[in-house]
Amino acid sequence: MELLIIDDDPITRMALCALAEEWGFVPIEADNAQSALKVLEDPDPPHLLVIDWSMPGMSGPELCKIIRARDDGQFFYIMMLTGREGNEAIVEAMESGADDFVHKPFDYQVLKVRLKAGSRIVRLEQTLNQLASRDPLTQCWNRRMLDELRDNAIAEAKRKQTPLALMVLDIDHFKAINDNYGHPAGDAAIKHVVSVINHNLREYDLVGRFGGEEFVVVLPRTDTESAWGVAERIRAAIQFQPAIIDADTKIDMTISIGLAELNQEEGESGAELFDRADQALLDAKHQGRNRIVS
Ligand code: GH3
Ligand code: MG
Ligand code: MG
Ligand code: MG
Numbered sequence: 001m002e003l004l005i006i007d008d009d010p011i012t013r014m015a016l017c018a019l020a021e022e023w024g025f026v027p028i029e030a031d032n033a034q035s036a037l038k039v040l041e042d043p044d045p046p047h048l049l050v051i052d053w054s055m056p057g058m059s060g061p062e063l064c065k066i067i068r069a070r071d072d073g074q075f076f077y078i079m080m081l082t083g084r085e086g087n088e089a090i091v092e093a094m095e096s097g098a099d100d101f102v103h104k105p106f107d108y109q110v111l112k113v114r115l116k117a118g119s120r121i122v123r124l125e126q127t128l129n130q131l132a133s134r135d136p137l138t139q140c141w142n143r144r145m146l147d148e149l150r151d152n153a154i155a156e157a158k159r160k161q162t163p164l165a166l167m168v169l170d171i172d173h174f175k176a177i178n179d180n181y182g183h184p185a186g187d188a189a190i191k192h193v194v195s196v197i198n199h200n201l202r203e204y205d206l207v208g209r210f211g212g213e214e215f216v217v218v219l220p221r222t223d224t225e226s227a228w229g230v231a232e233r234i235r236a237a238i239q240f241q242p243a244i245i246d247a248d249t250k251i252d253m254t255i256s257i258g259l260a261e262l263n264q265e266e267g268e269s270g271a272e273l274f275d276r277a278d279q280a281l282l283d284a285k286h287q288g289r290n291r292i293v294s
Contacts, residue, residue, distance in 0.1 A: 001119050002026045002046035006036040006063070007081070008055040012104075016050060023112050025119075025291070033058035037066065040076075045121045047075055048115070053082035053093070061096035068097035076127045077118040081106060137187060139192040146208025146216055151270040153206065153220045157262055164220050164262040166273050168281045169234070169264040171213040172254045172289040183192035185245045186213075189253060192243035200233045217272070223293055224261040231257045233293045239290060254290035256281055261294075 003274055005099060007013045020027040028046055030036035032055055039045060041149035049067075053060040057076055060080055067076055074279055080098040083105075090101045100109055100118060133145035141149060150166070157164040171177070171193060179188040190213055197207055197215060206218040219227050242250040258281025284293040 001048055001122065002028055003115070004028045004030060004036060004039060004046040004049045006030045006033065006049065006055070006060075007052035008032060008141070012052070012192060014038065019108060019111070020115075023115065023121050025115070032056065033060075033063040033066075036063060040067065040074075045074065045076075047077060047125075048118050049076055049078045050115075051078060051080050051098070053080060053084060053089075061092060061098075064093070064097035073246050075129070077121065077125075079114065079118060086117055088170055138191055138209055140198075141206060141208040143208060143210050146206060146218070147270065148212070149208075150216070150218050150274070151205050153218050154262060154270050154273070158264065158267075161264070162221045163223040163264075164218070165222045165224060166219070166260055166262070166277045167217045167227065167231055168210070168258045168277045169193075169215045169217065169283070170241070170257075170281055172256055172285075174213040177251060177253065179243065181249065181251060185249065188245050189243040189251050192251075193238060193255065195232055195251070196237045196241065200230055200237065201248070216277075224259065227261065228292065228294065231259055235290070235292060256284035256289045257292040258282070258284055259292055259294035 003020045005013055005016045005020065005027055007016065007085060008031055013031065017027040017029060028039060030039055034057060051060040051063055060082070061140060063080055064080070065265065067078065068161045077100045079100045079102060080092065080093040081102055081104055085103070093101045100114055102114060133142060134140070135142045153164060174186065177189055194215070201217065204220060208216045210216050220229065232233065234256060238253055238255045242252045244250055258279065260273055260276040262268055280293040284291050287293065
């Protein structure tokens with residue numbers, strides 16, 4: 001686990017880095033609050049932090065407050081280090097948002113066990129986050145999370161005046177696949193579809209599992225024409241690459257796709273955009289399946 005060490009004193013920083021490595025952490029250094037905040041801007045930042053109290057520029061407690069004021073859902077476990085004595089310092093540190101507190105000069109063993117305790121909490125939080133946001137079968141976003149990410153992407157599209165497209169994909173006659181091959185093979189077929197979808201997307205596209213065999217894909221910075229190209233690649237890949245279940249079982253499948261581009265002029269909401277794509281999916285089913293409708 002990464003450990004971000006924020007301290008203006010190079011000797012302390014070096015000592016903390018050496019110890020962190022010895023204790024199995026991956027240390028990252030910052031010599032002031034500003035550069036620490038830069039490190040924390042990373043989309044996948046360190047979640048365990050050791051912060052010195054007195055630093056030129058911004059102090060440890062001030063930095064804590066700024067980190068706690070973030071509203072991006074990232075979790076941070078903060079350990080404050082200080083030479084200050086007494087309960088008042090503990091109260092101030094923890095009121096500013098620190099989770100724990102160790103006096104300087106610190107006892108190695110005490111710091112070690114407290115950082116281990118912190119890393120357990122970080123791991124627990126990561127597990128909870130995973131369970132709350134991912135679909136357990138396919139690991140793509142669950143419905144709740146995709147709705148939230150979809151609405152964030154739409155807000156950004158409106159801000160930047162960039163297009164955004166949404167597709168709803170549904171496996172054709174999936175009931176027959178379950179009936180013919182059994183439920184576990186059906187599950188494997190669902191995973192195959194997600195892997196094909198993922199192969200055809202960019203890093204910032206979003207994939208969610210909405211129902212049993214229904215998926216939603218959000219394509220930021222994409223208009224109808226480009227989205228159609230993506231949809232067609234996915235549709236064709238599903239049709240021509242059967243799901244390989246085992247040495248003697250291959251399942252041929254097709255999918256239908258409904259596609260809609262965000263209507264910026266009408267100030268369309270995420271739910272309205274989804275409804276239009278879902279309606280297009282219904283049309284695709286009625287028109288005979290294995291096709292795209294927008
Ligand atoms: P259509 O072409 O109209 O979409 O037909 P369909 O049979 O795919 O449609 P329907 O939505 O009626 O059937 C979906 C089936 O998916 C019914 C349900 O038993 C099955 N299913 C839902 N969730 C899962 C799952 O997690 N695993 C498996 N194996 N099957 C699932
Ligand atoms: Mg200092
Ligand atoms: Mg279906
Ligand atoms: Mg369905």
